Amino acid sequence: MFGSWNDFERTFAAMDELRRTVEQAWREDEAFPFQTAGAWPRVSLWDEGSNLVLKADLPGLTEKDLQLQLTQDVLTVTGSRRSDAPEGYSVHRQERLPARFSRSFTLPVKVDGAAISASLKDGVLTVTMPKAPESQPRQITVKAA
Amino acid sequence: MADNKIARKENGALAAEQLDRRPVVAPPVDIYENRDEILVLADVPGARTDGVTVRLDKNELYLHARREDGTAGSAVLGGARTADYSRTFIVPRGIDAEKISADLNAGVLRIHLPKSDAVKPRKIEVRAS
Numbered sequence: 163m164f165g166s167w168n169d170f171e172r173t174f175a176a177m178d179e180l181r182r183t184v185e186q187a188w189r190e191d192e193a194f195p196f197q198t199a200g201a202w203p204r205v206s207l208w209d210e211g212s213n214l215v216l217k218a219d220l221p222g223l224t225e226k227d228l229q230l231q232l233t234q235d236v237l238t239v240t241g242s243r244r245s246d247a248p249e250g251y252s253v254h255r256q257e258r259l260p261a262r263f264s265r266s267f268t269l270p271v272k273v274d275g276a277a278i279s280a281s282l283k284d285g286v287l288t289v290t291m292p293k294a295p296e297s298q299p300r301q302i303t304v305k306a307a
Numbered sequence: 308m309a310d311n312k313i314a315r316k317e318n319g320a321l322a323a324e325q326l327d328r329r330p331v332v333a334p335p336v337d338i339y340e341n342r343d344e345i346l347v348l349a350d351v352p353g354a355r356t357d358g359v360t361v362r363l364d365k366n367e368l369y370l371h372a373r374r375e376d377g378t379a380g381s382a383v384l385g386g387a388r389t390a391d392y393s394r395t396f397i398v399p400r401g402i403d404a405e406k407i408s409a410d411l412n413a414g415v416l417r418i419h420l421p422k423s424d425a426v427k428p429r430k431i432e433v434r435a436s
Contacts, residue, residue: 285414
């Protein structure tokens with residue numbers, strides 16, 4: 163099935179899974195209503211059947227601030243958020259700090275690298291990755307014998 | 308809130324609708340001030356202008372932004388909580404409520420709270436008598 167998967171990679175997948183669970187629990191803790199805990203940016207990955215869709219909350223970024231790279235089954239999002247502090251103002255509170263980030267995600271299935279598209283709208287990056295033909299869901303008809 | 312209907316008509320029959328239980332998070336904000344205004348910047352990715360409410364009630368500034376981007380399919384990681392944004396601040400006296408303005412660009416909400424003339428710093432000329 164996934165011929166390239168070996169035990170070594172599976173170990174890391176388990177570690178990733180644990181980290182996600184811990185991060186999610188951390189966010190859901192009502193004692194921390196502010197989003198600042200956990201990694202920035204906030205990212206979610208969706209399986210839409212024929213596509214994988216990655217969404218990242220990147221308010222204030224433009225397409226020039228972002229780089230996307232796919233290596234085998236690892237998608238890397240790199241970017242930086244510049245300070246948008248206005249000139250000549252005194253600061254009362256600063257929770258939106260400039261950031262430089264790089265996040266990599268091991269995709270659960272093979273995707274068609276040439277057909278990936280990405281868009282940035284309302285501060286949300288959406289990366290649509292069509293699955294490779296061999297990982298597309300397949301309907302199997304059950305025939306009466 | 309006014310848009311929270313307890314019940315609505317569906318196919319002619321009165322059907323119970325659940326109250327709005329969408330999860331809400333506090334967006335991170337920056338607050339700046341100069342001699343003319345207080346400026347609030349809030350990160351509200353996924354919100355559009357028609358889903359944003361900014362209100363000044365006495366001395367409370369209330370902001371709420373509805374997150375509009377939905378996704379079909381099942382979450383592989385981190386997707387379980389798509390939350391709206393809400394936060395309230397106490398603002399100092401002397402804000403000119405009529406002139407408050409807000410704009411939204413690339414998921415960043417900017418709220419300008421102009422100070423009324425009465426509280427602006429004023430320079431007093433000293434004249435020789």
